[in-house]
Amino acid sequence: MRVPFERTGAAPVPAHARQHLVRMRDGTRLATDVYLPEAADEPLPAVLVRLPYDKNSRYVYFDKVARLFTARGYALVVQDVRGKFRSGGRTLPFLREPDDGYDAIDWITHQPWSDGTVGMFGDSYYGFTQWAAVASQHPALRAIVPRVTTVDFNATTALDPRRTEDGVGRPVWIEGIEYYAHHWVDQDTYDYEPDRRVRPVIDQYEQAFAAIGARSAWFDLLAPRRTDVLHALGRHPFAARPVPVLHCVGWYDNIGIPHMNDYLELASRPGWDAVQYLWAGAVDHENYRLDLAPVTEHTDHAVSDAALERLLPEYTGPALEFFDVFLKGSRPVAALSKVRWELGHEGWRTATAWPPPGTGERTFWLTEPAAATAGSLPGGGLSDTPAADEDHARWAYDPDDLVPSLVADSFSYLRDHPDASGLAAREDVLAFTGPVLSEPLDLAGPVSLDLRLAGTAPVFDVFAKLLDLAPDGTARLVVRGQVSVRGDGSSRDVRIECGHTGYRLRPGHRLALLLASSDYPMYLPCSGSEDNPWTTLVPKSSIQTLGTGGASPSRLTVTVLTPPSG
Template identity: 65%
Template sequence: MPFPFERISAAPVPEDARQYMTRMRDGVRLATDVYLPARQTDTADDHAGTFPTVLVRLPYDKNSRYVYLDRVARLFTARGYAVVVQDVRGKFRSGGTTVPFLREPQDGYDTIDWIVHQTWSNGRVGMFGDSYYGFTQWAAVAAQHPALRAIVPRVTAADFNAIWQPEGQRAPVWLEGIEYFAHHWVDNASYTYTIDRSRRPVIDQYEEAFRAIGARSFWFDLLAPRQAGLSTQPGLHPFDARPVPVLHCVGWFDNIVGAHMRDYMELASRPGWDAVQYLWAGAVDHENYRLAQAPVSAANDHNTNEAALARMLPDYANPAIEFFDVFLKEVRPLSSLSKVRWELGHSGWRTSSVWPPADSAVRTFWLGEPADALGPLPAGSLSDRPGDEDGAVRWTHDPDAPVPSLVDDSFAYLHDHPDLAPVAAREDVLAFSGPVLSEPLDLAGPVAVGLHVTSTAEVFDVFAKVVDLGPDGRAHLVARGQTTVHAGETADEIRVELGHTGYRLRPGHRIALLLASSDHPLFLPAPGTGENPWTALTAKPSTQTLRTGGVRASHLAVTVVPQAAP
């Protein structure tokens, strides 16, 4: 039976854009749309009739409904900005070989150079965009074109390797993330098809897809099954380049929030860069769905509903417009920008001069009552003091019956925003809950767990999720993290970073922690045999032991701020 797939090709160029085939230094031409505002000629300014430019470089079809950049461009042009949107090399209308990352610095530089030589350009360029088109901004920073004055990277990372494998850590196979390259980086088109992630070996189905398509993904081949990879920042790293003002736009429910916040925290501590780092952090996910609307109704789904998109776009674009008004147009004072503007989920927006806020503090919850941890929520306890006596609890990881993710697409996690209480009730999941809150508990900063875990398996995974347990018994995600552990490395505490969050646990609610050894289908289950999970043919259950109390007290550490006014 032929392998079924759908090929997605380029949509038409919008009527209000003009497409150019912009020549790069090696002769390859990239499809580039230009949107211009109405020219203003009644001014004595030396740049009358010219505009600062906002550049967006992306691989997802610049004209597609999915990225709605024609609509975004109209918001910028209405504020006096030219907008340039480009299909990156090898994608959709652009020429060249389809390989991510490697040519983005040169192509970014050459595109900026083309912009500044246009009659409508005033010589100042900023960049904007999400995910991969956040990465292309960092690549352009590394190329150091003098016309690049500011960037607004959203839900992204300067080095995509930090997403698959954080520095100094091993990580479970994020199948959903790695297969991105098998769908979007094969040739000029993108491809949709369905993989049965429970079949072994899972790699075989991707081979079937590539044979059916007639081409394959170079970067997927690097990451799976060899689990290797090239640097996504060849040459000068952007953090070692000339500093430019950056507005980091982060989503607390973004599935790569940890990588983006590591970028922000590093740059905020670097002399030269620190003065020009700004943070906007909202209770949104990678696809810009909001906690305030989760789970998302059809009426609020901006991916399918035009009215919902129109309502969403100002919140999406305005932070960037305000930032560019300061650093590109120079029509607003620097003092008009907050260094940090962040949303406290279920409460509202806050500002601060630093992140985490200056009045924040770490609060530690100690895992206790392990004998109850295998029960349904509230299960075991989270308390302010560690237990005096050693305790332990065991759970089994069966690769053939993994813990369900409850979402098929974690990029749009808030679209479904599932209740995790049924997962917590499973016998292969541990759960610990704090006391019912009489006052709000406001989280604002990093979250991590320190665990003492051993396993009968040579290699095993640990998934940790902090959840909000409501008085109705439903549990919803606040923060998550995961790590891979190899036998012989478990004598010391295992630390799992869960990224950063801004979230209010309301009175009547509890903070809770879920621990498991799988999260399927988003991650490939560890087979329990020590084999590569991409190619493993067999699986073997394993038993994990968590220790609490005494000298091996496991804990959850959250960053809290004093209760703010509602």
């Protein structure tokens, strides 16, 4: 079967940019746009962006971002990374970014408009290129603003539980690996929809590569294998010279968990801790906001220029304030809050640390498991006290009837922000719900699950979704987490980290929890056997068991803001 696809190449260079072909140390030239203020009487600090998504595309809108940076007195330099769009070299992510980042910074410092100081800015992969430049340790790099990103992207895509000491890993995140099959084939980008009916799953992509006439070398490394990117970089960025970092995290970002882990790791490291700053908002990977979800044609910045203009000040503002301190020195360090965070449905707050001072843990115990398979919410209970007696709930994994992913693209989850209540009607989904709230419940910190689990398969997956159940019966995502577990049929305790959030559950609402063993096509279906899930032709069904009450009760732990006394 031939897979239809759409190929997108480089857009025109804007009139207010000047493109240079900047030479790297091996002779490869990278296409680089420079945006300068209209009247620059003296050398300027520069902000560098290095990305693989076409520096001139509407998708990254740097022609519009540039106007805000140059108006603030910065040169903005935007570069297509090696092998992408107008830049030369082999199309292969990650590996050359430290050297290329160093060379790009060095080129900037030798330009007549440069004052010799450089910052870096950007989302996702162009957040990673900032970490790669940190690893290369150019002395001119003075501050970075990585947004919705992580230092090790490939650690997010999968972790085989058979290769871990505790037998707990991560399911295969198809979206995270499929990304390379769209964006890292050659200089251009390819949009296509794999035929999800094809087995083995790997053949879905073989069909696409055959239609395109080229393939992604990095996809071939990750599916079905895995490559350690940080080892390939040489020096880990966290082992490099500390630089000030403003971590811009989205509560609904699909890589928000590793990004928060990066922040917390550096905030605990001597030398790095003093220069770590956090901006955390109720946004997803593509900068859609909770307070506008689900979006309309008029509020969708991907298609509406007016909506994009409204987004830009919030998108660039935190970075500009940060660079004013650490590049220009025009504002004191004391002007920056160490933590600025959004409490969803309530607004923005500041704190001296994360989680904010004044938070504490609250535990909800999973109870009434017999009702968890009732076929609708509320299902079982999330109670303040555990049940005295041990009890169990069982659910099936059927590879021929997978639990559907509620969005086609989790990178832009809040564009749809779907109602998840219908999933509770499935027999292969467990549901638990807490009491109706009489007062607001403010979540501000990590969320985790400790579950007593057993499975009949050698490997099984568990997907958890914590929801806000509204009085009208709709249920919308707050946080999520997932694990892949090596099993031998016996019960074991398994922790699921669901990341961090800032979120207000309003009076009349309830917490709800859904547990399942598939989430397709966001995640690769488990093989249910020792077979590789990418290549298995016949995945096997299994039964999972959840234990509640007794000596090892299952529980949900949330971090909450403690109401002020009196």
